[in-house]
Amino acid sequence: MERIVILTGAGISAESGMGTFRGAGGLWNDRRVEDVATPEGFARDPAMVQDFYNQRRQKARQVAPNAAHEALARLQRDYPGEVTLITQNVDGLHEAGGSPSVIHMHGRLDGALCAACDHRWDAPEVMEVAHPCPACGAGAGRPDVVWFGEMPYFMDEIFEALSRCTLFAAIGTSGQVYPAAGFVQEAFRAGAHTVEINLEPSAVVSDFAETRFGPATQTVPAWVADVLGG
Template sequence: MERVVILSGAGLSAEQGLGTFRDKDGLWTRYDLEEVATPQGFARNPALVHGFYNARRANMRGAVPGDAHRALARLSTHGGVTLVTQNVDDLLERAGARNVIHMHGELSQALCHACGHRWQAPDEMSPEDLCPACAKPATRPDVVWFGEIPYHMDRIEDALAAADLFVSIGTSGTVYPAAGFVDMARHVGARTVELTLEPSGAIFDDVRPGPASETVPAWVEEVLSHGLGKGRR
């Protein structure tokens, strides 16, 4: 059975109205990243940070999975497929995807930065919220901020080390460690494919530009018609 690792980024969900960070109208142009996406910003003004993520959570609830999410969910039902996402939304899961690895956390989860307990986030979070485990007012969104270590790196690296095929979908390829995944895959002889609106410039065996709603379903249909990939290079 072929082993496929798929990395998805903001471009996977952009057409569903969940804004990307790096495009000209992206979130970085409207918010100071240091204030809303770093531990230091949260320490300075937790109310501002909670407000930012409350708005993102509401935006996520109003979105629906697109054709790309549904195609990946269909592919995930086949053995040997590992879905890794940089996105903090739940559209892959709502599309029916199995065993999604959220390396940057999930908007739908809350985290206590005092005791490490995790639970389902309410629609609205505030600095006064108490952790249900330790009762301290130390709740934060369970997302990975800049300067923090992404989640599940051991699982991701193990999957890459065994991959026959690596596919990058809708990610700029500029933020590490995810930017290094294609090199890790190439190092073990895996074929590499990039599906993205704007090619990252990294070295891939196959680059298919275009919106995720078009490139991803077409690629998944091709893969399922001919078997999961074509093995190592």
């Protein structure tokens, strides 16, 4: 059986209006990553971090999936083999675009996590400092997103899929954030054909056997059409 594994990054959501990770004009440019995307930053200034993610959550609810998200949903529906979709994004646009199954390795903006008991629940539009956990009552609610220095989610499942894949595609990723930047090497060791689909070359572009460059709303639907045979 043919098995496709796809990794998506911020570039696939850029044309929907979500800022790219540390890109030109991206949403990180006016905030130090250390301040808003680390446990230490949250400990120093939880109010600022909660406000930052409240704004991102509001933004995510205002944007719509684009043709690239919809094309990958079509691939998941119509491909006769397996398609595993992994995303570094926390915006939920893959599901909004029709994808039936998505592995969120960096969590989701619409989720909340209790730092005291690890309970998860649907995040309200606005989370406050010391947001109470509905399970244990501790004022330890935080966004359910993976920050720098924390272990991404579902890694066992991801590496299992990579070990069996016959085709690996990285779409809209910078190739600067590990472990995701190393997935292409895992796929290569499994004997998979590898393709990078991006607006411009990533930091690990030389690891890919095939490259396609251009806006995601053009390159991704074209690639999906090729994979599906039209």
